[in-house]
Amino acid sequence: MSASPPTSEYRRREQSITLSPLGEQLEQSHDEQQTSQELLTLNFGPHHPATHGVLRLLVTLRGEIVHDIKPIVGYVHTGIEKTAEDKSYWKVIPVIERMDYLAYHFNSLAYIGAVETLAEVVVPTRAEYLRVIHMELNRIMSHLVWLGTSALDLGAISMFWYCFREREQINDLFEMSTGQRMHTRYFQIGGVAEDVPVGWTEKLRGFVKRMPSSLDQYGDLLNSNEIVLQRLRGTCALDAETLLSLGVTGPLLRAAGNPWDLRKAAPYSCYGDFDFKIPVGTVGDNYDRFAVRMAEMYESVKIIDQALEGLPEGPYITTDRKVALPPRHELATSMEALIHHFKLVTEGLRVPPGEAYYPIEGPRGELGCFVRSDGSSKPARVHMRDPSFVNLQAFSRMAEGSYIADMIATLAMLDPILGGIDR
Amino acid sequence: MEVKRERLGGAGDGDGSAAPVDPRTLRVRDANARQLLRGGEIEGLTPAIELERNDDFDLERHVQERVLTTTLDKAVAWARSNSFFPATFGLACCAIEMMSIVAARVDVARFGFEAFRASPRQADLLILSGRVSIKMAPIVRRIYDQMLEPKWAISMGACCSSMGVFNNYALVPADKFMPIDVHVPGCPPRPEALMHGVLKLRKMVQDDPDMGWRERYDAVGTEETLRGA
Numbered sequence: 001m002s003a004s005p006p007t008s009e010y011r012r013r014e015q016s017i018t019l020s021p022l023g024e025q026l027e028q029s030h031d032e033q034q035t036s037q038e039l040l041t042l043n044f045g046p047h048h049p050a051t052h053g054v055l056r057l058l059v060t061l062r063g064e065i066v067h068d069i070k071p072i073v074g075y076v077h078t079g080i081e082k083t084a085e086d087k088s089y090w091k092v093i094p095v096i097e098r099m100d101y102l103a104y105h106f107n108s109l110a111y112i113g114a115v116e117t118l119a120e121v122v123v124p125t126r127a128e129y130l131r132v133i134h135m136e137l138n139r140i141m142s143h144l145v146w147l148g149t150s151a152l153d154l155g156a157i158s159m160f161w162y163c164f165r166e167r168e169q170i171n172d173l174f175e176m177s178t179g180q181r182m183h184t185r186y187f188q189i190g191g192v193a194e195d196v197p198v199g200w201t202e203k204l205r206g207f208v209k210r211m212p213s214s215l216d217q218y219g220d221l222l223n224s225n226e227i228v229l230q231r232l233r234g235t236c237a238l239d240a241e242t243l244l245s246l247g248v249t250g251p252l253l254r255a256a257g258n259p260w261d262l263r264k265a266a267p268y269s270c271y272g273d274f275d276f277k278i279p280v281g282t283v284g285d286n287y288d289r290f291a292v293r294m295a296e297m298y299e300s301v302k303i304i305d306q307a308l309e310g311l312p313e314g315p316y317i318t319t320d321r322k323v324a325l326p327p328r329h330e331l332a333t334s335m336e337a338l339i340h341h342f343k344l345v346t347e348g349l350r351v352p353p354g355e356a357y358y359p360i361e362g363p364r365g366e367l368g369c370f371v372r373s374d375g376s377s378k379p380a381r382v383h384m385r386d387p388s389f390v391n392l393q394a395f396s397r398m399a400e401g402s403y404i405a406d407m408i409a410t411l412a413m414l415d416p417i418l419g420g421i422d423r
Numbered sequence: 424m425e426v427k428r429e430r431l432g433g434a435g436d437g438d439g440s441a442a443p444v445d446p447r448t449l450r451v452r453d454a455n456a457r458q459l460l461r462g463g464e465i466e467g468l469t470p471a472i473e474l475e476r477n478d479d480f481d482l483e484r485h486v487q488e489r490v491l492t493t494t495l496d497k498a499v500a501w502a503r504s505n506s507f508f509p510a511t512f513g514l515a516c517c518a519i520e521m522m523s524i525v526a527a528r529v530d531v532a533r534f535g536f537e538a539f540r541a542s543p544r545q546a547d548l549l550i551l552s553g554r555v556s557i558k559m560a561p562i563v564r565r566i567y568d569q570m571l572e573p574k575w576a577i578s579m580g581a582c583c584s585s586m587g588v589f590n591n592y593a594l595v596p597a598d599k600f601m602p603i604d605v606h607v608p609g610c611p612p613r614p615e616a617l618m619h620g621v622l623k624l625r626k627m628v629q630d631d632p633d634m635g636w637r638e639r640y641d642a643v644g645t646e647e648t649l650r651g652a
Contacts, residue, residue, distance in 0.1 A: 095588055
């Protein structure tokens with residue numbers, strides 16, 4: 001700066017001032033500080049708007065640099081796994097849905113898949129397609145909430161309004177098909193609880209048509225935003241090997257370049273029928289995590305579109321009366337239907353003894369459910385492998401050595417859901 | 424509103440006699456114009472004593488039409504109930520629906536609720552959105568204690584009102600450890616339901632700011648007031 005020749009009288013006078021004694025003084029005191037600098041322990045949470053729930057972090061800081069992070073969890077421990085042991089198989093579904101509260105359809109499918117594996121229930125194709133449509137809508141909704149709140153953490157408030165506008169549209173679709181906006185209890189052992197109402201597919205088709213252009217708008221808003229780019233590019237990167245060794249799955253792992261997605265790696269439900277891509281990143285920094293989730297929403301829209309086109313006719317739930325309730329009109333005419341209804345409602349279905357683990361690809365990674373049956377009508381053990389919980393242990397590795405502001409951005413890009421972590 | 428009344432025709436004229444009135448005085452011209460509008464005749468100048476009587480009448484009507492009298496308590500309650508500052512405090516599922524009442528569809532800003540405050544010191548409304556575990560309960564209570572008087576609390580959803588679908592060892596209903604003004608049912612409540620609860624609270628604050636929870640919770644004498652107030 002000082003090398004450029006003075007262009008005006010003011011510049012000449014400005015450059016004539018020598019700051020060297022003051023500069024040396026400052027540098028010296030800085031060195032002294034370095035040697036005597038103390039570590040600061042910052043208690044972050046459990047009530048803090050940037051922790052996306054009631055997460056508590058014990059952050060050790062050296063100046064503004066994060067030295068160490070210790071997450072403390074358990075502030076929304078709800079005892080869901082223990083409660084599940086106390087309820088009959090199909091009454092567990094509403095409890096398990098409330099675990100990761102942005103991925104309710106995924107929670108119920110992981111559990112129902114494990115029970116169906118044990119009970120060897122055959123699910124009709126229409127039910128599988130309806131499940132996939134609802135899950136992909138749910139994935140978009142989860143990513144929208146992530147995008148809105150993460151952008152809020154980075155200081156961009158307008159994204160929040162846009163994302164929640166689209167979220168309301170998805171919730172309207174859920175409300176129309178299932179009767180509830182959240183925690184719908186739509187998936188049932190053997191299929192889905194009810195067929196979609198008349199007019200729902202048209203409404204969904206309209207949404208599928210609108211959504212890509214909305215996503216384009218989000219991209220236009222954020223991808224060329226200097227502040228967002230500076231906050232996300234090159235911050236808190238972690239390579240795929242380290243992530244794998246920590247058990248991280250989902251968009252975080254894909255952002256580091258590993259295309260591991262259970263929808264492709266071990267297709268469940270009817271994901272084998274659809275043509276979609278797995279977005280991956282390159283370096284695994286915060287920008288890649290952001291970009292992978294943005295691209296995933298486009299792919300989810302593509303899956304919904306294909307499932308809607310190929311939605312077959314047929315029953316929406318299995319006709320096995322030992323598993324699913326008989327239709328209402330049969331109760332008045334058939335004694336057998338009445339007995340099945342009574343047995344299912346009072347005792348529930350019995351599942352043969354055994355163990356099953358059913359992993360699916362949730363919005364945050366591998367969401368698996370382990371169910372052990374002892375042959376009774378209640379599960380002996382239900383355990384969920386929640387992706388938020390496992391991903392959280394990579395957080396201190398990601399954020400160590402970065403600025404505390406980047407730590408907030410990393411936590412936003414990690415997208416932990418505390419209901420899933422604490423269960 | 425301050426109304427300054429002066430006798431026309433010069434100050435300090437204590438005996439009330441008809442002093443000479445300047446015809447160019449604005450008030451006299453005003454009175455004359457009014458007389459004209461009523462269809463009356465103007466005969467010379469309006470006597471000052473009559474002008475004063477007319478003024479009294481007009482002033483009274485003006486006050487009746489434009490000024491509301493109320494108590495200070497009611498005015499303050501009205502202002503408070505239309506500008507709640509809720510604390511940014513999310514617990515679980517309901518927090519997502521709580522966020523969506525700020526968004527465009529329900530738009531709680533219509534009622535002056537949109538200023539969510541991250542610090543409990545600046546907030547006067549605590550919306551308990553979600554399940555309160557036994558580990559979390561002391562922290563919730565502490566946040567409530569940190570809020571300044573007057574303060575209100577909404578328990579949103581079944582979990583923090585009655586432990587909801589879980590009803591097990593891990594949860595505790597909010598009424599066990601802090602006073603709740605409004606319970607909003609639902610699992611989770613729709614944004615419209617929370618809005619209904621918020622408007623109920625607004626009505627409660629406007630009608631009875633105290634609502635008697637101190638008596639209910641045996642907390643008389645814990646009021647925080649400014650010294651000397």
